[in-house]
Amino acid sequence: MTAIEFQNVSKRFPGAGRNALEDLSFAVSEGEFVTVLGPSGCGKTTLLKLINRLYEPDSGRVLLFGEDIRTADLVQVRRRTGYVIQQIGLFPHWTIGENVATVPKLLKWDKARIEARTDELLRLVGLEPEEYKKRYPSQLSGGQQQRVGLARALAVDPKIMLMDEPFGALDSITRGKLQRELLTLHRETGKTFLFVTHDIDEAFLLGSRVLILDGGKIVQFDTPEAIIRCPAQGFVRSLVDAAKERGRFWEAYL
Amino acid sequence: MINYLVRYYDRLLTALLEHLEIVLLAMVFSVILAAGLTLLCQFSRRFARLLVHGLSVLYSVPSLALLALLIPLTGLGKTTAVIVLVLYNQYLLLRNILAGLDQVDPGVVEAATGMGMTRWQLLRQIKLPLARKAVIAGLRIALVSTVSIATIAAAINAGGLGTVLFDGLRTMNTAKILWGSLLSAALALGADRLLALAERKTE
Numbered sequence: 001m002t003a004i005e006f007q008n009v010s011k012r013f014p015g016a017g018r019n020a021l022e023d024l025s026f027a028v029s030e031g032e033f034v035t036v037l038g039p040s041g042c043g044k045t046t047l048l049k050l051i052n053r054l055y056e057p058d059s060g061r062v063l064l065f066g067e068d069i070r071t072a073d074l075v076q077v078r079r080r081t082g083y084v085i086q087q088i089g090l091f092p093h094w095t096i097g098e099n100v101a102t103v104p105k106l107l108k109w110d111k112a113r114i115e116a117r118t119d120e121l122l123r124l125v126g127l128e129p130e131e132y133k134k135r136y137p138s139q140l141s142g143g144q145q146q147r148v149g150l151a152r153a154l155a156v157d158p159k160i161m162l163m164d165e166p167f168g169a170l171d172s173i174t175r176g177k178l179q180r181e182l183l184t185l186h187r188e189t190g191k192t193f194l195f196v197t198h199d200i201d202e203a204f205l206l207g208s209r210v211l212i213l214d215g216g217k218i219v220q221f222d223t224p225e226a227i228i229r230c231p232a233q234g235f236v237r238s239l240v241d242a243a244k245e246r247g248r249f250w251e252a253y254l
Numbered sequence: 255m256i257n258y259l260v261r262y263y264d265r266l267l268t269a270l271l272e273h274l275e276i277v278l279l280a281m282v283f284s285v286i287l288a289a290g291l292t293l294l295c296q297f298s299r300r301f302a303r304l305l306v307h308g309l310s311v312l313y314s315v316p317s318l319a320l321l322a323l324l325i326p327l328t329g330l331g332k333t334t335a336v337i338v339l340v341l342y343n344q345y346l347l348l349r350n351i352l353a354g355l356d357q358v359d360p361g362v363v364e365a366a367t368g369m370g371m372t373r374w375q376l377l378r379q380i381k382l383p384l385a386r387k388a389v390i391a392g393l394r395i396a397l398v399s400t401v402s403i404a405t406i407a408a409a410i411n412a413g414g415l416g417t418v419l420f421d422g423l424r425t426m427n428t429a430k431i432l433w434g435s436l437l438s439a440a441l442a443l444g445a446d447r448l449l450a451l452a453e454r455k456t457e
């Protein structure tokens with residue numbers, strides 16, 4: 001089953017000289033973990049936002065499970081896609097528990113069910129409910145806030161998870177830990193992940209396939225092995241070379 | 255001065271109560287109208303900009319002139335005074351409320367929208383609570399301004415502390431002038447303190 005499909009999607013922002021995304025076509029199967037890799041400004045965030053209709057394409061269509069999202073109910077589209085944004089965006093005036101319960105509350109679940117779900121989610125992302133539920137976002141570290149953002153996006157069990165550089169601001173140890181946990185979560189839930197990053201190591205570690213974007217165009221979309229074996233063009237090769245270079249640098253010290 | 259207070263304290267009290275009544279009426283209608291306009295502004299940024307601009311023009315019209323302009327429509331008296339006060343307050347309230355709403359972290363707004371909050375849910379649950387400080391600041395400015403502008407309403411027979419003040423000016427009675435100004439200033443300060451307290455309570 002195809003979970004996400006782009007058909008000739010282009011997006012141009014008002015006043016911009018060129019398209020932010022240029023004639024994008026690709027498909028992601030249900031249960032895949034796809035990472036979107038590319039330099040700053042190449043259109044990664046724009047691509048994600050086209051999926052939950054924070055942006056509308058200028059041409060082309062976006063399909064979720066075969067359904068054109070423009071004809072689907074807007075709120076439904078957003079409830080079916082969990083969204084973890086680049087800036088985390090926790091609600092500062094709500095406790096961690098209330099943040100995680102945002103969508104269940106919108107859906108008017110009963111109190112006991114919300115309570116149980118909140119605890120379950122916090123445990124899932126490695127935060128002890130008793131300790132963290134009553135705290136406010138400002139009383140958490142960056143990594144803990146990011147975990148809450150993930151729990152909040154998972155609350156009503158969306159089939160598709162959209163994650164925009166969620167680990168960008170974390171130290172490499174916390175980052176590695178969260179990366180492993182995310183892979184476990186993916187394995188256990190079988191959800192479809194679209195994960196944006198500009199870090200090639202992260203993209204290749206997490207992605208079952210990697211979508212490489214440059215200047216609003218897809219330059220390669222394949223498994224990590226295939227990309228390393230035959231990088232599509234100059235840009236991908238320089239990415240891979242840079243990563244290998246880093247590997248050699250570390251090997252010299254080990 | 256004390257003599258005046260002793261002799262005419264019932265007259266001063268009446269004026270004070272009238273003043274309070276005008277201020278309260280004006281504030282209640284101001285808040286209702288401002289809430290409605292804030293809701294309308296959620297649908298279009300252009301509309302919001304135009305509205306605040308229009309209100310700022312209105313705000314720059316001297317209050318006596320605005321009162322005089324309204325007399326042919328709504329006559330002399332309290333109604334006209336309250337309408338003028340409500341109109342002035344719209345600028346103070348809207349400017350503060352809209353600025354406060356705009357300052358809410360875009361990341362927070364995006365997260366809320368991405369989770370499927372409607373415009374209304376976003377406003378009520380996220381934006382307004384986070385803009386609380388700006389909203390209360392607007393209310394405080396509007397309240398103080400209403401108390402002081404309401405004295406001018408006496409010029410169109412709306413009553414209030416302005417009657418004492420204008421009487422004093424006409425008859426060159428210093429005690430009256432002083433009592434009129436003092437009570438009006440005390441009312442403004444007291445009301446402001448009250449809101450400041452309320453603000454701290456809701457923190």
Ligand SMILES: Nc1ncnc2c1ncn2[C@@H]1O[C@H](COP(=O)(O)OP(=O)(O)OP(=O)(O)O)[C@@H](O)[C@H]1O
Pocket residue numbers: 013014016020038039040041042043044045046047198
């Ligand atoms: N709301 C907007 N209005 C106008 N231009 C925009 C808007 N959002 C993005 N752009 C432009 O579109 C292009 C793609 O932006 P996008 O945010 O998708 O990049 P990105 O790949 O996510 O970058 P980063 O890694 O820095 O987050 C950029 O040139 C950016 O300046």
Ligand SMILES: [Mg+2]
Pocket residue numbers: 044045046086164
């Ligand atoms: Mg981005």
